[in-house]
Amino acid sequence: MFRITKGGVTVGMTENPNYIRQQENGCFALCPEPLASGIVFEGTIYHLMGRDALEGAETVLLEETDAGMEITKATETGGIMFVTMAEAGSIDDVTAAEHADFFSPWAYPVGYTKGNIRRYNGALYRCLSDHNSQADWTPDAAPSLWVGISDPAEEWPKWGQPVGAHDAYNAGAKVSHNGKHWMESVVRALDRMERRMGAKFREVFRSITVDNGCEF
Numbered sequence: 001m002f003r004i005t006k007g008g009v010t011v012g013m014t015e016n017p018n019y020i021r022q023q024e025n026g027c028f029a030l031c032p033e034p035l036a037s038g039i040v041f042e043g044t045i046y047h048l049m050g051r052d053a054l055e056g057a058e059t060v061l062l063e064e065t066d067a068g069m070e071i072t073k074a075t076e077t078g079g080i081m082f083v084t085m086a087e088a089g090s091i092d093d094v095t096a097a098e099h100a101d102f103f104s105p106w107a108y109p110v111g112y113t114k115g116n117i118r119r120y121n122g123a124l125y126r127c128l129s130d131h132n133s134q135a136d137w138t139p140d141a142a143p144s145l146w147v148g149i150s151d152p153a154e155e156w157p158k159w160g161q162p163v164g165a166h167d168a169y170n171a172g173a174k175v176s177h178n179g180k181h182w183m184e185s186v187v188r189a190l191d192r193m194e195r196r197m198g199a200k201f202r203e204v205f206r207s208i209t210v211d212n213g214c215e216f
Contacts, residue, residue: 004041006060012041017062020045022054087115093124093149100124108133117149124149 004011019036020028028038028045037052038045039062047054049061079102086096086103096103096117106118106125109132116127118139125139125146139146 001065003063003065004039004046004060005063006046006058011046011060013065014041017041021052083117087117087126089115093126097124097149106133106139108135108137112145118146 002014002017004014017033018040019031019033019038020040021031021035021037023029028040036048038047038054038057039060040046045054045057046060047057049059082091082099082102083104085091100119100122103117103119103124106120111130111132112118112127113130114127117124118127119125120139123140125148128145128147131137131145137145139148
């Protein structure tokens with residue numbers, strides 16, 4: 001693989017450079033690399049640095065490079081751009097969740113900024129406020145610091161107690177809680193009851209089972 005650069009900027013990549021030289025009649029002809037004074041790339045004639053001059057052609061540097069390394073660099077650059085756009089809000093949460101592997105895993109102690117998106121236990125979370133992470137402030141356990149980004153492939157995502165408008169559920173949202181599937185409104189109502197009743201809640205509702213939020 002060969003990289004073509006002009007003034008430090010990559011013009012393109014090619015596996016088989018088309019080497020050319022200018023004939024006496026002014027026309028260009030393909031030729032072996034040792035005889036070449038330039039190349040043709042995507043229909044444009046370029047002068048090769050250090051070779052005989054080609055009037056009117058821009059000068060480029062042609063250097064051999066490792067194809068695998070270039071692909072890896074391109075993938076890494078694309079991933080960085082994707083994450084940057086997602087954190088800026090230019091990419092929606094559904095699309096971001098479909099490419100979770102692009103995002104760095106949550107870690108501690110790390111200084112996070114509002115809007116950062118990190119991966120934790122296979123799910124994505126968006127930072128809600130600037131903070132320095134701690135071992136017990138994992139994204140799934142710190143709703144005031146992180147909000148989950150839904151995976152569209154997950155029909156019954158794990159329920160989490162909303163703490164504000166940013167993570168409030170839509171009407172009719174489906175969630176999983178304590179190993180069962182619920183409509184979010186039912187979970188919210190039961191959660192309020194459990195907080196009021198304390199340990200007595202589990203005694204009263206020991207036999208409760210819910211399939212779709214309507215049947216007990």
